[in-house]
Amino acid sequence: MSVMQKKQNFTQINNMELSRKHFIRTAALAAASAVTLPLIGNAALQHPASSPHPSSDPKETPFPLGIAGYTFARFDLEHSIAMMNRIGVKNLSLKEFHLPLNSNDEKVKSVMGAFAAAGINIYAVGVIYMKTQQAVDEAFAYAKKVGVKLIVGVPNYDLIDYTEQKVKETDIRIAIHNHGPEDALYPGPGQVYERIKNRDPRMGLCLDIGHAVRAGTDLEKAIKEYSTRLYDLHIKDITIAAKDGKAIEIGRGVIDFKALVKALRKNQYSGMCSIEFEKDMTDPLPGIAESIGYFKGVMTNLS
């Protein structure tokens, strides 16, 4: 079914349903006006994936949904795209295994063209670790090549000054990612915030909620306190709220997603809600699908 057909069907439903009431969503008209991506590779590459919220989901959700690229660590481009199409999520944070950092223009064009042809919007690159000044340069050059304005990254402390300089030069934002108790640099979002709060406002956080809770973070407080610098989210669930917590399908673990989405709304979060699924990584599709479904279901609390 084409996007246009979908629009027609939804419009038709709404006209039909105005005189009847049986649980038919009123969101359908909104969906009919949803932004759609250009589907032709070359055209898309002219303005590659720079829109902040270009979700082309059949129905709008209160927050745009994405996938954190690491979810597909064991899959090539083709299979990753197929999984995204299956779950109907159109926004991806690109990892280097799908497009190496040192790719030439031809490779960039080929990979970005494949995403564009599938209607997938690359909204960020990362997570990218930056242990040297050269790595910072590479990350920003990569973001520029790909055509995104957001890097999810992990610069060493002594590279934060240089990273800020690159942010100012390029107007590319950086969202620093927290990785739990094992992370010597940024176990929780507080360790990020302390290091960027007085810097260029284009420096912020990618809050990984699972790693944050494993590190003892109060998510509600963090979302409130860091809201002006909260640029990306890695959404996941964990088995226990402690260092040993393991990845699990969203909704089966200990994180209260109803409270999470309420806090995001309350603090006017305007970034992406990207699912990062790290269980069953050689066969992740059912778990990704369940997680996406659960998060979408919880978001009905807001509509």
Place this chain on the structure above:
Amino acid sequence: MSVMQKKQNFTQINNMELSRKHFIRTAALAAASAVTLPLIGNAALQHPASSPHPSSDPKETPFPLGIAGYTFARFDLEHSIAMMNRIGVKNLSLKEFHLPLNSNDEKVKSVMGAFAAAGINIYAVGVIYMKTQQAVDEAFAYAKKVGVKLIVGVPNYDLIDYTEQKVKETDIRIAIHNHGPEDALYPGPGQVYERIKNRDPRMGLCLDIGHAVRAGTDLEKAIKEYSTRLYDLHIKDITIAAKDGKAIEIGRGVIDFKALVKALRKNQYSGMCSIEFEKDMTDPLPGIAESIGYFKGVMTNLS
């Protein structure tokens, strides 16, 4: 991880979290006391699957979740059980392709033993079509053999008197299933209710919400009006609220599940919420998982 380990973990979490607040579910303690099924085949067969709400989900949901057996029409017992385990849903309405109606005791014991060993509760049989008196007899004999007290069935109009007689004889309930505009007997739940409302109270409805909406049913009104006779639900989503509506992942279609769960709660529904997924039937697991996830997510509206 064993059930006991899960209990310990959840208890541990709760003890730990009482002094901290970061979005950890308070439902975890409730989950720690969730009913678990006997896992040894023979023991389970002594009291085969007669508990109305024996969900062994890691976390309790406001309504117990199940699967309508037709979902697995293209899969054998082993693969169906594997899919149920993967999605963590433990209640199934049994279809004849997993256990033929004319099965001997040995076959019944073998199949029911396999379900019990996997922790799966057969809470009903059906959908079973009954076009002759013999078919009614077979259906009730089958339910008795399997050890369930609920048949989801479709008796011809001229067999409803005889079906009522069997209900009285056996104390086995029947929930008559509606199948949409193409169904000459029961397109919507109204056509069921009219024929059972003055009969034995053990005669009721299995409301198939997708087929009902395709037939023009107002779900909220139906749930309210038929609540005293609502014994089972087939939960699904559809692309459009018309005869041509097709099956789609729950949350992607036109049914408002937030309104649905609120109506069920308001009218004190006490049966199973069984997902029936009829799209991608040769590769249904991602769609089932997304549907289950979405429905669980929506149910957080009630908690």
